[in-house]
Amino acid sequence: MSPAAQPQGVFVLAPDAESRWVPFDFTPGNQLRFSLTIDGRPATAILDTGVSYSVLSRRFADAAALKVMAGGSATAIGGLVPIGWAATRDVSFGALTRQGGGLAVATLPALATGSTEPVDLLVGRDLTARYALDIHFEARRFRLLPSGRLPFRGRAAPLSISRDRMVYVSQATLGATHLRPMIVDTGDGSSITVTSPGWQAAAIDNVRTTTTISFGLAGTVTSTIGIVPSLRIGELVARNVEVRIEPPRGFSESIDAAGRIGTGFLQNYRVLLDPGAGRMILSPGRKADLPPLRSTSGLLFGIDRDRLRVLHVMRGSPAAESGWQEGDMICRIDGQPVPRNYGTLPLATWSAGKPGRTVALGLCDGRERMLTLREFY
Template identity: 65%
Template sequence: MRRALLALVPLIAVLFVSAREPSKSATAPAISPAARDRGVYRLATDAEARWIPFDLTPGNQIRFTMQLDGRDVTAILDTGVSYSLLAKASPALDTAKLVAGGSATAIGGSVALGWMPTRTIALGGLARIGGGVTVADLPAIATGSMSAVDLLVGADMLAGHALDIDYAAKRFRLLRSGRLPFKGETAPLRVSTERSVYESTITLGGRRLAPIVVDTGDGSSVTVTAAGWQAANLTALRTTSAISFGLAGPAVSGLAIVPEIRVGEMVAREAEVRIEPAGGFSQAIGTAGRIGSGFLQNYRVLLDPGARRMVFSRGPKADLPPPRSTSGLLIGIEKDRLKVLHVMRGGPAAAAGWKDGDLICSIDGVPIAADYATSPIAAWSAGAPGRIVTLGLCDGTVRRLELTHFY
């Protein structure tokens, strides 16, 4: 059974919202995180039976439907966000209630936040009365698809309970902390007091790296700082480059396939690792890196910071090698066309002169259709080495690209 290749085709989105001091440029007094109404949480007695179905966005995030103030909203499960975040463009935003809310550290820089009180929020068997959500721009690029979501559900909503994510069945549920609904390999987990997000540790190249943010909203696999990569002494591995998109813009990182990563008792082989440049996002927030949904989706995962553990049960994809690009192009989807978001260092596309921003309208003579992201044609970017792909650009020119291993 061949693993899906979608993680290589669209953009990957990563972001993080942190508790920051109120912005001095705000036109109204900001509500600091300490002063916010946290609301009252209630977990239904039948919560274990209330599975929430989801689909994975092209950027590998868990997307589902929930309720905010009695309205259905689309949401992403994001344990790398400190406070649940509502999109400014969402119909659920009540501008009459919106006040300044400080600022956030995100991929690409800093962003201004608002704050909106809420009456009720509900997902599965969990409900919150009162409280509120942070508010910021949340473009569609954050999911790798053409449609934006309304809400990022963060650690403030999730951390008081256990989160059981069954990636293979595309469903999750919330349980009382301490429950162990399946057997697996365990690793440490906590919600940090410094950043208010889920954190753990990994061992890479025999070196323990900590803290590592466990971020279901990050579509990539594993990300480490430049210092962590050097400490792991894996610099002999061939690397290329990749791009990620966050609330404050894009960020370019290194990319490699490593022989082994350990997360507690669990050993993952041939794992994809991104290497942030010195001074990058992880270093800026005082962490050693992130574990994203691109890694977690290979398992059934229990995240239970109250019990200080996460549990991994291997899924059907867990022992398969990760998909790797053979084209050297990272692509975003724009309706009836593909946009080159990044030309990977050392790849065949770079050697052939491809540029960021090039637009592709057909692959081997087949036009880009609305269902491109889930269609078999999307596998071309990580196809067999030696295959020659004919790519029709939207300006009418045609280019041939020979696929090859390059990292």
Template identity: 60%
Template sequence: MLPITLLLAAAAAAFAPSVVARTPALVPPQGDGIATLAPDSDVRWVPFDLTPGNQIRFTLTLDARSLVAILDTGVSHSVLARKSAAADPARITDGGKATAIGGAVPIGWLPTARLSLGGLTRTGGGVTVADLPALATGSATPVDILVGRDIVAGQALDIDFANHRFRLLPSGQLPFAGALAPLSVSPTRRVYESSATIAGRRVAPLVLDTGDGAALTLSEPTWRAVRPNGLPTTTTISFGLAGAVTSTLAILPRLSIGERVAREVEVRVEPEGGFSEQIGVAGRIGSGFLQHYRVLLDPSAGRMVLQPGPDADVPPLRSTSGLLVGMEQGRLKVLHVMRDSPAAMTGWAAGDMICTIDGAAIPADYARSALADWSIAPPGTIVRLGLCGGALRSLTTRRFY
């Protein structure tokens, strides 16, 4: 795939490396290594930034190398990028496959000596090795490693989204008050899992997936069981390790996770036979939802704690144009045209290239500029988009889902 920076200002595509099911023959008996926490782990905060795909990006040290990482509780065993400087080809054992969003991906195994992350040190063990394309992790620049269940699940994980930091604590601590929800590590899938209530129905298991940039993702059978009558839907696109997936998109009026009731939650519905069905779960709760809270994840204590942030009850952004675009070499490339949208009604197609918006060229900092707001403009706004081939198209925004 081309190195495209996806722009998320208008309910655009989410990124979801998600669950990686290891091939057991590749992993030695002590594959998880031995993790220990420093006595002062409570003050060893790890700073992070959020990628364009809502993923928690930070640095750690692996075998004396500083690596760029993503915190991904939806990965059963941490994944090192094959192109990372830490991936020594001579020491990688290949031969397995893993289930990932978009299909299966080939994997290998690399033994490691020492990994350091905040107040945690892991000795021994190893990491899965796979291709980590930049697009699958939400940025134009690829990361080195996805930090998964094998490294963090033995501790409590305190994620302070408002201050862009997290820390690892001994299990059982309760550093702040909030709504309680169930949390465990699946003995078979070996990832964080929880549950929710939608339309009066309990939905479980749901993978609690900090590596997934969406808010809530459901399997098609689960959606059929809980979908509110008359709820309008459209389509969107998501990216996983194995490629792109087109999903149904809607705004769910109400969602309960444990004691927390959330309203107007964006939900994506996978195609029939999609990733969630393949691994036997109802869906995933992602960082698109979690980022509005301070979150404590403590599977050993059987709980998650959600403390609402100032924007926890703010409705999600909705596209009013129907064009999901990515930045490519100073232009905007249409990645997906949302079903029943203004763009779908006016002849747009994936692959179209946009060079101007209302006469203005696409700036290098487009994603952070006010110009990017055209795709979520108030209904009735007329936007004039200049194609790179010279044609000019007008699009009138409206609410369509």
């Protein structure tokens, strides 16, 4: 049975919701990771407004001895994903407790977060949309408030829950075209994603592009990436915006969306998502409108304990021109071993370092290769 046909449970928001902040950190895939409890068990979760029904990992469901019923399949980045459904006693985080109801169940691969450690739950629209979701990116915390609350001022944009896909949606203007619906997707670590027809309709000249990859539950997808001078979302005009262009008939087209607004964009603001009040509020942070960090190496990695696995070599990059391949393994950077907490250290910034710098990369087979950084998009 579909999760939509299952009991939704009883929602209780504590009266002191304003003080019930939930701290989070960022996964290597730039998603918001935090802790909660499921039936009294501690679990890790990602805040994912691009998911209609929260998804529990099959691994957690098995460990908790939850009875999983077959539920068909769901559309995700990379293709279709088989899902099930499991009843739960309660789910609790911040000021919110949901009693009863249940969760969709699927395999949640670690690669979807860019990490070696998978999470237990994707917290989706079904758990959050009744409330105003206040995300304070600079403080790395969020909270759920009664809908209609306005805890800070900023630029307003329309926000609703789509009737067909049941996810958060807004709209944007890029170049010569108006894009809607745009899924507001906190589970997407990239910035702005648009369809191939949407990019063509925008007709923006003189944007240098390269390739990158996106991670989804069903696998990885290669897309084109560039930086545009400006983008409008409601009252907000954002500058120097990174935009990904999906291949023809990509994920967004398959679900009749114009694209996605991801965490890579939202993290430049304090954000209030309140579909009940019909609004998204964006208050610029210190990094708003600054040129985004861009790769000068052309290597995109997955962290595999004490080594880096090359997942993609960007088109036209120094790495592409010097023969790097997907699957190459790096164990040392300028003589330093790759530590297990690599993603949290200054060492990890080398791949977007100053153009002209030459980096010595030690492969795990003992060879060493030199790579000179430069701008290429």
